[in-house]
Amino acid sequence: MLIDLHAHSYLSKGCDLDPRNVLERAAMFGLDGVAFTETNTQDGCDELFDLGAKAKLKVFVGLELLTDRGQYLCFFPKPELAPEPVQLWGSNRDKPWSAAECLPKLKSLGAAIVAARPYDRDSQNPAMDFIRSLNLLSAVEGYNARVKQTSNDLAVEAAEALKLPCTGGSDARGSLDEVGRGATFFKRDIKTQPELVAELLKGEFWPVMAGELPRLTRPGEAQAARKGGGGGRGGKQRRRR
DSSP: OEEEEEEOOTTSTTOOOOHHHHHHHHHHTTOSEEEEEEETOOTTHHHHHHHHHHSSSEEEEEEEEEETTEEEEEEOSSGGGSOOHHHHHOOOSSSOBOHHHHHHHHHHTTOEEEEESTTOTTSSSOOGGGGGGOSOOSEEEEEETTSOHHHHHHHHHHHHHHTOOEEEEOOBOSOGGGTTSEEEEESSOOOSHHHHHHHHHHTOEEEEEOSSOOSOOOTTHHHHHHTTOEETTTTEEOOOO
16 A cells, blocks of 8 residues: 655645645555645644545545654644644744654654654754664654655665664645655555554555656666565665666
């Protein structure tokens, strides 16, 4: 089962994408589901779940938490019951939330936590090797379609050092053209939000490149990459060099 575990909609500040259009675009690339991980919020999850009840693709909900030490995708079995970050730690306008404080709290509330684009120097406050000190992650985002491949490679190496699996996602937020360029392959079918969290905790999934890949491919690698080929628990995706 292929799920884009990192996508945004107009429920995220600075994003104008209609979730209906995101799902339609994802279906064009053969995806089975999309997880909307809005920035610092799950407000609007009811709207997304209602949309999923009528859509061909499965809809899941998470949030992308921005902290002083990186960004983290957080998935709750019942996001509609999870407190909003601003309710837990107040405004982050003047000072980013502390990863050291936030992540253990979210883990205690039942979240599966994925380090997102940890080595992306173009993002604000990238986590970098801080993630290597964490023992509460369920996975590391090993393929983010918006991130330079060198940064993705470093994320995969960190996941392998931590003996964690990797996820993949498009991180679509600026254009519908970004949708469908990354996903996560799960061994088992996932029908509900609690099942998604359970599978993330089990760790049997791999990152997948999808859509239009970069140029300069070794013979045979492009097809393998689209199928999510890779080795090791980190699930290092095959890629064009």
